[in-house]
Amino acid sequence: MLMEKHTAFETEITRAGEFAPALSLGSLFQAQPAETLGSGKALFWEGDPTNHLFEIAEGVIRLYRIIGEGRRVITAFLFPGDIVGASLQDRYLYTAEAVTDCRIRRIGRKTFHDEVSRSPCLRPDLIALLCRETAAAHDQMVLLSKKNAEERLCSFLHDLLRRGPAGAEEIGAVSLPMSRLDIADYLGLTIETVSRTITKLANRGVLTPVGRHEIRILQPRRLAHLSGDGRDGASLH
Amino acid sequence: MLMEKHTAFETEITRAGEFAPALSLGSLFQAQPAETLGSGKALFWEGDPTNHLFEIAEGVIRLYRIIGEGRRVITAFLFPGDIVGASLQDRYLYTAEAVTDCRIRRIGRKTFHDEVSRSPCLRPDLIALLCRETAAAHDQMVLLSKKNAEERLCSFLHDLLRRGPAGAEEIGAVSLPMSRLDIADYLGLTIETVSRTITKLANRGVLTPVGRHEIRILQPRRLAHLSGDGRDGASLH
DNA sequence: CGACTAGTTGACATGAATCAAAACCTGTGG
DNA sequence: CCACAGGTTTTGATTCATGTCAACTAGTCG
Missing domain, CATH: 1.10.10.10 (Winged helix-like DNA-binding domain superfamily/Winged helix DNA-binding domain)
Structure with a gap:
């Protein structure tokens, strides 16, 4: 899942056997002001150009796609500390909507990539983030399929x-x-x-x-x- | 899907509306000797340490996980030109097995990451590859769910x-x-x-x-x- | 407190799973 | 070249889990 622990972003002891949250990546967002997003409001829509990456500071977000008439598939829930947008190219593949009132921070896509390029120590964190997303997606496929x-x-x-x-x-x-x-x-x-x-x-x-x-x-x-x-x-x- | 076009790895005109295959990444494998893998044989097992990345040169591979008694979930089919292993950390999350007789090329994980770090022009290709995998996983979730x-x-x-x-x-x-x-x-x-x-x-x-x-x-x-x-x-x- | 929405429970319908048997390829040996 | 043996695929009959439709109940918020 894209779900992380409900933790703050500072360095923190993670429990044994768990993935370490992407703390270093999270620190990229630290400088940004927190924006509020009321429950039910969209952070972005499927198909929007991916100008930003977001970090959830507080609250819960759902990611979903709609197919056909009224069929909605929620692909993930995001919790505080989670980052959304890293595994996207030019367009968002899903809509992100606040389940509860949220506080979020954003940074530009370009800035994000520049920062990752500049500091090699961020790269393992980015890779770890993408791997966790992939692993979560696989688990979900297993769940839905069998x-x-x-x-x-x-x-x-x-x-x-x-x-x-x-x-x-x-x-x-x-x-x-x-x-x-x-x-x-x-x-x-x-x-x-x-x-x-x-x-x-x-x-x-x-x-x-x-x-x-x-x-x-x-x-x-x-x-x-x-x-x-x-x-x-x-x-x- | 992880499925790409059945193409060779050289620069090639892609049809409109399709993702461009990860040509530059593919070129990393070019120097490697092609190994053969008989139909039904495993390339690696779920849980194995991820020492290598593979490129399919010929044939078809299935990626799957087994849960419980006899439940198998195939998460992807790989075709010539496809690369497997980029979105993995220390362990394979699934087994890879030849559907047909295959020819494959491998490179070490460390080599792969070093090469990507050294030549910044590869990075967009890697990102594109990971994004395609993510997009495929999402499509599959929609399929399985609705x-x-x-x-x-x-x-x-x-x-x-x-x-x-x-x-x-x-x-x-x-x-x-x-x-x-x-x-x-x-x-x-x-x-x-x-x-x-x-x-x-x-x-x-x-x-x-x-x-x-x-x-x-x-x-x-x-x-x-x-x-x-x-x-x-x-x-x- | 009262109204409205979200959630629960019940009766019934249905798409896909299961179990079983027949038909079909594929490869092998006579 | 044909017959046969093996597994794979198709087809059929039945069951079962989950979906659908409808009524009822309980939180929640003004």
Whole structure:
């Protein structure tokens, strides 16, 4: 996923086994003023010329494409610390829209490339960023291609749990700022199926919904198992 | 897709509206001896350290991941001129296997990065390559997430037609070196559904199968329409 | 507090998966 | 050159997961 940890941009200890956030690249944005973007507003549209790269300072962004009549595919959610635009050429391939009120910083595409060219130490970070995007895209293809509704939901929640604020993982708190429709369009399902699947997992004691925008994971290991990512299909008790 | 045109690597006129192949990057491989890889043999395995980048000189390669019991997801097919490995860090994220007998060239990862660092003119090509991979991944997510069996098949054939040898497009000839199972695992369907969908399209006069490994497209415009990529759902008579 | 939208639940429809069998290529040996 | 053996592909019958349509419920925000 394009999702990073919900972290600030300063140098920070990353938890073992995780990708290090693109801190050095993030520092390019530091000097820029933060702009605000109200919930539901677009940061850019699919097809717009890619004049800028953005870093999310606060809030959540969805990236999506529309095909045909009313079919929307959300390809990623972006969280604080994430950067969007690095893997694009002349045109944006998707629309970016604020899920919640956001604060973002931007730099010009040309400036970005110049900076990366000038300081060779940024290049590994850029490569790492692009690799993470690629890896996320591959995971999503696997999810969409071979996982059932339950596995999709569990993968999604498991991801949010791992990438959420460090303290929250311990108590199993996952915040879901996006709507059920957003989740559905991200997972290739319908709202109804998302809703039913959450209910089913709640009945089985894997999790409990807390209001509309939070879920408490009661059995994190079981959740990980149900996400279908393990090397085998062994059941957990 | 990671699919490029079936072209040699020299400078070449590309057809209007297409991405220019990464010619300059390809030239890095020119000096290397071509290795042969028999059909069905692996070029590398998911999880192997990424010591090399490869360029396909001849033949077709499939990239795939396995999840759980026997679920295989083909994330891309590679054709002559394509390069694999540029968007990877320390480990391959997928297995690469020869669909047909192949000839390939390799260069070391370090050499590759050194060369790109040394000659700034290669950098735009690398970026273009990564962008194409990203764009292909996004298209595939849309396909897997929102398209039905017929749209998937048509998208796939349409792609092969566009990217196939220049002469073949005129007569609507699409060669399918891969098995039905490969196609199914690429499109997120089963062999039976792939087969049935081809039959249905044949009955409607959109195409005719020619043996097992070729399909003649009779109505290319209709095929494009059925792929569901258009901005609207308007029907073609 | 009340109205509106988002989410849940239920009944039913359907496209694709599954299971099973027949037809078709492909390559091999007589 | 033909027959046969192997796997691959096609076709058919049935099942099942998820989508669709519709009603109900519960958050949320003024």
